[in-house]
Amino acid sequence: MKERLARFMQGRYGVDQFSRFLLIAGLVLVFVSLFFGSSVLGSAAYLLGWVMVIYCYFRMFSKNISKRYAENQSFLSKTSGIRNFFQNQKNIWKQRRIYHIYTCPSCRQKIRIPRGKGKIEVRCPKCGTTFIKKS
Structure with a gap:
């Protein structure tokens, strides 16, 4: 089974930081939508959450590696300030x-x-x- 999955994923992009973000954010939105019930806000959060999860899987199985790599680099450059802030806070707490x-x-x-x-x-x-x- 492991070999079949490895063969299937050959030539596909796989998981990166942007995919992880999409998956976690999508699942959080789906979970948050449970608290809002069937209101407009709850339905929008539920729909947006599932769109993010589906797009995450689309990116993972995509064979257009150069485009997915460019998307990930764009995401990393836009979030570098936030990621550096949390990394610095983590280092301070260790010290x-x-x-x-x-x-x-x-x-x-x-x-x-x-x-x-x-x-x-x-x-x-x-x-x-x-x-x-x-x-």
Whole structure:
């Protein structure tokens, strides 16, 4: 069965970030439409959700690889700011176990200080301002 699926998918585009987004957003819209019942908003969300899911599968099974690749690159370029913001937040939360992250009071530069050093004088590398913080 696995070989048959692999043979079927040969020469087809497959799954990428834009397809994942379409699938998740479509399923969320279908799920949200359950809360609105048979109202106009609920019906529109339900229809739009299924259109997104169907388009996701169309993209996965498409043999026009260059066009699907261009669509994915366009999606990635338009969402790069949002994705970078969440990646930065994730990195900051990982570092909070080991470091305190302070903001310089004059230039707003973020400064990373190791935890457990007691009260220390912090010097901002950008503007040279010094301030005392507890690590």
